[in-house]
Amino acid sequence: MVIETDTILYFSGTGNSLQVAKDISSNLDNVWIYGLASLIDAKEIEVKSKILGIVFPVYYARLPLIVEKLVRKLKINKDTYVFAVVTYGGAPAEVLIKLRNLLHNGGRTLNSGFLLRMPANHIFAYNPSSTKKHNMVFEREKTKIKEISAVINERKDYSCERSKLLLDTIIDRVFIKTTNKIMANFHVRDEKFWVNDKCNSCRLCEKICPVNNIEFNLNNPIWKHNCEQCTACIQYCPKEAIQWGNKTKKRRRYRNPNVNIIELLRIL
Incomplete structure (x- = not known):
């Protein structure tokens, strides 16, 4: 190219x-x-x-x-x-x-x-x-x-x-081995994602993932362990049905108010 x-x-x-x-x-x-x-x-x-x-x-x-x-x-x-x-x-x-x-x-x-x-x-x-x-x-x-x-x-x-x-x-240099380990397992950290019963199978998470890491099986999203941890799926889920472990159940979502979802869905 x-x-x-x-x-x-x-x-x-x-x-x-x-x-x-x-x-x-x-x-x-x-x-x-x-x-x-x-x-x-x-x-x-x-x-x-x-x-x-x-x-x-x-x-x-x-x-x-x-x-x-x-x-x-x-x-x-x-x-x-x-x-x-x-x-x-x-x-x-x-x-x-x-x-x-x-x-x-x-x-x-x-x-x-x-x-x-x-x-x-x-x-x-x-x-x-x-x-x-x-x-x-x-x-x-x-x-x-x-x-x-x-x-x-x-x-x-x-x-x-x-x-x-x-x-x-200083912190970055001291904990370099720890962050190396985190980054080495980055792709598979999506194993902590799950959906609750609010999921309506709209498939927006599948469409918004920039690396095509999500696909649906029996109306449920499956993460394929190629995750970049960008959080687009969990932040933009319209029902807030996607969770990451037990940490996100009560946390507010963030979506940049100056960017619309159509722009994020575009390839170009």
């Missing part, structure tokens, strides 16, 4: 990273946004465009597995300006340094890297914040998007941002 048009590749479960990709593209000229999950089966992706962006959420101070897999497939023209934006709600640590090193190992360069706080929504661990707090985050996002877009438009080199809290980085 060949990418010749200026493009932003994004990975998004709740819509946060998709919103960021949309907002950046609206400040640039003739830039497409494209769900990277739809490219994952390509053996190699040759990038000939002038600009390539990669937008994704941070998981355990790491790249999502699917993003790492796709980045390894990129063959990027030396004249292409490459930028990345990582959305986070907790501790991003040095995730952009990890991406920069991954690109560098493949003979590619990350020209600029940005961290962008968005509403935290790790439903496996906690409830989302209030709508009021979310709106404050969205207002700050607008300001930073303008700053990011200005750097991209001028194709400036910009050092990869790191967490402002040194403790984030």
